[in-house]
Amino acid sequence: xxxxxxxxxxxxxxxxxxxxxxxxxxxxxxxxxxxxxxxxxxxxxxxxxxxxxxxxxxxxxxxxxxxxxxxxxxxxxxxxxxxxxxxxxxxxxxxxxxxxxxxxxxxxxxxxxxxxxxxxxxxxxxxxxxxxxxxxxxxxxxxxxxxxxxxxxxxxxxxxxxxxxxxxxxxxxxxxxxxxxxxxxxxxxxxxxxxxxxxxxxxxxxxxxxxxxxx
Amino acid sequence: xxxxxxxxxxxxxxxxxxxxxxxxxxxxxxxxxxxxxxxxxxxxxxxxxxxxxxxxxxxxxxxxxxxxxxxxxxxxxxxxxxxxxxxxxxxxxxxxxxxxxxxxxxxxxxxxxxxxxxxxxxxxxxxxxxxxxxxxxxxxxxxxxxxxxxxxxxxxxxxxxxxxxxxxxxxxxxxxxxxxxxxxxxxxxxxxxxxxxxxxxxxxxxxxxxxxxxxxxxxxxxxxxxxxxxxxxxxxxxxxxxxxxxxxxxxxxxxxxxxxxxxxxxxxxxxxxxxxxxxxxxxxxxxxx
Numbered sequence: 001x002x003x004x005x006x007x008x009x010x011x012x013x014x015x016x017x018x019x020x021x022x023x024x025x026x027x028x029x030x031x032x033x034x035x036x037x038x039x040x041x042x043x044x045x046x047x048x049x050x051x052x053x054x055x056x057x058x059x060x061x062x063x064x065x066x067x068x069x070x071x072x073x074x075x076x077x078x079x080x081x082x083x084x085x086x087x088x089x090x091x092x093x094x095x096x097x098x099x100x101x102x103x104x105x106x107x108x109x110x111x112x113x114x115x116x117x118x119x120x121x122x123x124x125x126x127x128x129x130x131x132x133x134x135x136x137x138x139x140x141x142x143x144x145x146x147x148x149x150x151x152x153x154x155x156x157x158x159x160x161x162x163x164x165x166x167x168x169x170x171x172x173x174x175x176x177x178x179x180x181x182x183x184x185x186x187x188x189x190x191x192x193x194x195x196x197x198x199x200x201x202x203x204x205x206x207x208x209x210x211x212x213x214x215x
Numbered sequence: 216x217x218x219x220x221x222x223x224x225x226x227x228x229x230x231x232x233x234x235x236x237x238x239x240x241x242x243x244x245x246x247x248x249x250x251x252x253x254x255x256x257x258x259x260x261x262x263x264x265x266x267x268x269x270x271x272x273x274x275x276x277x278x279x280x281x282x283x284x285x286x287x288x289x290x291x292x293x294x295x296x297x298x299x300x301x302x303x304x305x306x307x308x309x310x311x312x313x314x315x316x317x318x319x320x321x322x323x324x325x326x327x328x329x330x331x332x333x334x335x336x337x338x339x340x341x342x343x344x345x346x347x348x349x350x351x352x353x354x355x356x357x358x359x360x361x362x363x364x365x366x367x368x369x370x371x372x373x374x375x376x377x378x379x380x381x382x383x384x385x386x387x388x389x390x391x392x393x394x395x396x397x398x399x400x401x402x403x404x405x406x407x408x409x410x411x412x413x414x415x416x417x418x419x420x421x422x423x424x425x426x427x428x429x430x431x432x433x434x435x436x437x438x439x440x441x442x443x444x445x446x447x448x449x450x451x452x453x454x455x456x457x458x459x460x461x462x463x464x465x466x467x468x469x470x471x472x473x474x475x476x477x478x479x480x481x482x483x484x485x486x487x488x489x490x491x492x493x494x495x496x497x498x499x500x501x502x503x504x
Contacts, residue, residue: 005502021301021356022268033257037355039301061308063299066276066351101301103353105272106257 004148004155011137011150011198016209018125025126029118031150033108038118040126043096056093058085058100062115065104076102076112080119083136083166083176089129098128109153110138112164112178121206134175135202136166137195141187149198161187165195169203172196227432234420240428241267246469248424251480253371255488259398260376262484264368267426268358270302273368274351275376279390282338282345290337290345294322295352296365302357314361321362321451322352325407325440326369329448333402339381339388346378348401359427362438366409371481375488376401405442407449408477410470412437418456423469437463439470443478 006012012032020028026039043056050057060081062073080102088098100122102115116136123130139149140159148155156162161181168175179188222230230240237245249267260275282289296319300306303314326332337346350372352365377398380391413425413433422429425436435455440448447467452458 021270022358023301023304026301037301041300041304044304061299061301063297063301063353065274065353066349068295068297099300101299103272103299103301103355105263106261 004152008146008148009194009198011201012152014202014205016121016206018121018209018213023126025122025124025128027118027121027125028105029114029121030106031108031110031114032152033106034110034114035105036102036111036115036118037105038100038102038115038122040098040100040119040122040128042098042126042128043093044099046095046097050097051095054094055090056088056096056098058088058090058098060084060119061099061101063101063103065107076115079112079176079178080115083116083134084119084123086175087130087132087134087168088123089131092129107153109151109156110164112136113138113150113166116166116176117202117206121209124210132168132170133203133206134166134168135199135206136164136176137198137202138162138164139191139195139198141181141183141191145187147187147191147194149194163188163191163195165192165199167196167199222428222431226428230428230432231415231420234415234422239422239426241426245420245422248473248476249426251367251477253367253480253484255371255375255484256491260372262368262372262375264364264371266360266364266367266424268356269361269364270355271361271364271368272353272355273365273372274353275372276349276351277346277376277378278349279339279344280347282342284342287342288338289334291347292327292332292334292337292350293347294319294327294350294369296322296354298354302354302361317453318362318365321409321438321440321449322365322369324449324451325366325409326350326373329405329407329440329442331370331403331405331407331442332373333404336402340383340386344388348373348376348378357427359425359430360411363409363411363424366407366440367477367481370406370408371484373401374403374406374481375485405444405446405448406478406481407440407442408474409438409440409449410473412439412466412470414456414458414462418458418462421462421466423466423473437466439467441467441471441474445471 015030017028020026023039028037060077062076113136120133140151141161161183163179166176252265254263262273264271298315380396382389414421414435438451
């Protein structure tokens with residue numbers, strides 16, 4: 001089997017396509033051959049039962065590439081919702097709904113991280129006010145103890161442990177993390193440090209893309 | 216939940232008066248499709264179709280399962296067409312809408328009930344093992360005529376799909392991973408392609424491939440699916456305006472020529488995808504050396 005063609009700490013080529021679908025805001029975010037398209041509707045009318053008097057209701061739908069949404073996809077919905085809830089200024093939109101739909105377009109690993117980044121860009125594209133932005137990166141620790149960032153599917157299959165981190169831009173704090181597999185404390189902090197550096201790279205990329213689109 | 220905004224009276228009148236002169240809002244003639252772009256790949260069985268601003272993604276996948284007891288010699292083909300608020304604002308997720316039922320029913324009729332895919336060829340061991348093929352159709356953007364776009368996406372994805380090869384020796388079944396032996400395409404009997412017509416006023420005015428605005432003011436619609444042998448596979452006229460016999464014949468003639476055009480596009484897309492795949496393998500060989 002072909003080995004990894006890029007250095008362990010290098011993420012795959014990122015490409016972003018804003019306004020991918022005709023909604024209030026949308027974006028396609030790609031990490032190499034992993035792609036998620038996210039659309040944002042809102043602020044729009046909310047169902048009475050979901051209405052919150054002091055802030056916006058945030059609803060996330062996550063649709064997998066293959067099959068009907070299952071437990072894993074529901075978990076992704078929950079994670080994306082709680083991550084963006086902490087960055088959206090939802091008190092500016094009381095009694096409204098902000099509906100986020102993520103659709104997986106291509107799956108080559110790290111779908112959750114890709115989806116969080118797509119959501120961030122789509123929210124900005126929709127003009128929803130945020131106090132911060134969230135970016136996410138994933139990495140694995142393989143059997144030799146090496147850390148590979150932004151792994152592909154075939155690398156994830158052989159991983160010892162798998163970690164996804166989401167950081168906020170301004171405070172650069174940890175917004176979300178999820179780890180599976182067996183790992184030591186040092187490995188965890190090492191992953192954290194490496195992902196933080198990669199997150200900065202993604203933020204720069206997003207900034208560049210916005211600059212490019214505005215000029 | 217919010218409903219899509221209705222068209223204003225002025226907009227309606229503009230569209231109708233334009234149609235009377237044979238002009239449509241986007242400048243096409245009444246018998247023109249919008250631009251059609253089909254992208255296949257990078258993996259087998261993935262098709263992205265853009266029909267104007269309508270975007271549909273289809274993904275074909277397979278797994279090995281036990282055949283149904285009443286059809287022991289046949290594989291399974293399932294179509295999954297779930298609509299999401301991405302293309303349909305105001306849609307309530309979880310509950311199938313009228314539109315969803317209509318789309319899935321037409322696709323099921325065109326592809327499954329017409330036996331477009333050879334399901335007998337999907338059987339591995341009778342009563343024991345068979346391939347189960349899933350077609351997931353995702354609607355990303357709706358600018359009218361999602362049925363034609365979905366049908367094109369599903370058919371092109373099925374034609375592009377490859378399943379792992381299997382060998383059966385006695386009772387032993389070996390499924391060869393894709394990187395060990397070249398995967399095999401599905402055998403496809405025929406390729407039905409849908410063409411949608413919309414009718415206005417008293418049925419004298421009609422268009423092919425209606426846009427969202429035209430769909431909102433249409434008074435009747437008709438869907439014709441025609442295959443590569445120029446046979447009509449589905450003719451769906453689900454209520455709405457009553458039509459003259461002659462109109463139906465005229466429409467089916469036009470549909471036949473449109474289907475040829477669509478099929479050419481699909482073939483181009485398949486050839487394109489094969490070319491890309493070939494270049495990719497060549498590059499990998501060079502890098503590995």
